[in-house]
Amino acid sequence: MQLRRDVFQAIADPTRRAILLLVTSHAMTAGAIAANFETARPTVSKHLQILTACELLEQKQTGREIFYHINAKKMKEIADFIEPFRNMWDDRFNKLEAIMQKHKSKK
Amino acid sequence: MERKTNVHAEDNKQELEITREFDLPLNLLFKAYEDPEIIEQWMGTKVLKLENKQHGSYRFETSDPRGNIVFRANGTIHEFIANQRITRTFEMENSPFPVQLEFLEFEPLTDETSKLTMHIIFRSVAHRDQLLQMPFANGINMAHNRLQEIVYTLK
Numbered sequence: 721m722q723l724r725r726d727v728f729q730a731i732a733d734p735t736r737r738a739i740l741l742l743v744t745s746h747a748m749t750a751g752a753i754a755a756n757f758e759t760a761r762p763t764v765s766k767h768l769q770i771l772t773a774c775e776l777l778e779q780k781q782t783g784r785e786i787f788y789h790i791n792a793k794k795m796k797e798i799a800d801f802i803e804p805f806r807n808m809w810d811d812r813f814n815k816l817e818a819i820m821q822k823h824k825s826k827k
Numbered sequence: 828m829e830r831k832t833n834v835h836a837e838d839n840k841q842e843l844e845i846t847r848e849f850d851l852p853l854n855l856l857f858k859a860y861e862d863p864e865i866i867e868q869w870m871g872t873k874v875l876k877l878e879n880k881q882h883g884s885y886r887f888e889t890s891d892p893r894g895n896i897v898f899r900a901n902g903t904i905h906e907f908i909a910n911q912r913i914t915r916t917f918e919m920e921n922s923p924f925p926v927q928l929e930f931l932e933f934e935p936l937t938d939e940t941s942k943l944t945m946h947i948i949f950r951s952v953a954h955r956d957q958l959l960q961m962p963f964a965n966g967i968n969m970a971h972n973r974l975q976e977i978v979y980t981l982k
Contacts, residue, residue, distance in 0.1 A: 732838035802834050805959050810832035813847045813943075816869040820855045823865070 727794065730774040735759060736767050740776060740790065747780065747787040836959060841952045845945040853935040856943060857910045860931070867925075870900065879907050885915070899911060902926075917947075925950040 730736055735757065742748065760790040771777040776807055777802060778789045836843040849856050859865050863874035881904065889898035899920040905949040906914035911933055920925040930946040949955040 731840055802836060802959060806832060806834040809834065809845055809847070812869055812871075813832055813849070816856075816859045817849050817851060819853050819865060819868050820849075820859050823858070824851070824855055 727774045727797070728778065730770055730776055733767070736765075736771055739764075739771060742755055742794070743777065743788055743790045747789045749785050753788065760782055836955070839952055841949045841955050843947050843949075843955060845947070846942065848936060848940060848942050850939065851941055852939055853910050853933060853941040856941045857933050860933075861909070868939060872900075878904065880904065881907060883907065902929075925954060 731740070738757070739753055742753060750765060750768055754761045755769065757764055768777065772779060772788075775791050775794045778791050780787050780789055828894065832845065832847045834845050836845060837903040851859075856933055859869060861879055863877045866872075866877070867896075870887065872887040872889040875888050877883075877885045883902065883904040884902065886901045888896060891897050901920065904913065904915045906912055913931040913933075915929050915931070916926050917929050918924075928948040930944075930948075932944040932946070934942050934944075935938050936942055950959070957972070
């Protein structure tokens with residue numbers, strides 16, 4: 721429960737969301753990630769630390785450099801959290817739409 | 828596939844927003860919220876009472892096929908402006924969830940399409956998160972079965 725809370729805190733920040741988007745396509749070093757932001761480098765480092773602590777990012781050492789990868793499993797956990805609730809409403813609204821369209825054609 | 832219904836829940840906030848665009852003119856979308864018989868069909872619940880006016884109130888009740896009551900909810904209507912807005916409270920009876928406040932905004936997009944925005948405010952962040960984590964899978968199946976039943980009786 722505590723962990724889940726942290727994950728949501730992690731993605732509540734717009735810079736951290738942007739970092740996750742960046743790293744989705746390919747693994748990047750901290751320097752390469754920071755180059756995409758006007759924020760000071762230590763601030764980006766702090767964001768990377770939080771994302772790594774929440775297991776949304778994974779570090780992998782390649783030679784002398786550390787690359788950040790996205791942890792797809794953890795990301796899916798976030799999507800799954802709200803998905804059943806969204807599905808329930810989507811289902812209800814689909815039904816509403818179908819019923820009212822029938823209503824329209826009856827007139 | 829395009830996602831028609833969106834749920835926006837920011838971390839550490841005691842509110843959430845559900846938005847949906849419909850292939851329906853505004854008046855038909857609103858009618859689906861106004862007419863108790865139609866509400867019964869798409870919500871899959873019985874409407875015991877519905878007073879569409881300021882200071883009015885409503886009560887919903889759902890039974891399983893054996894007649895056991897599985898869901899009961901009620902609320903007070905604070906604002907009812909046709910084709911525009913419904914402000915109301917919503918409370919699930921016999922549940923650990925306190926009453927919530929709902930702002931429903933209806934708006935036209937084109938002559939044939941419309942949009943609904945549901946802004947829901949909870950007593951606390953924890954209550955909102957708890958509700959989001961409820962197992963809805965069963966409810967979805969129940970609703971799906973009911974839809975099949977409705978379609979079947981229309982044939």
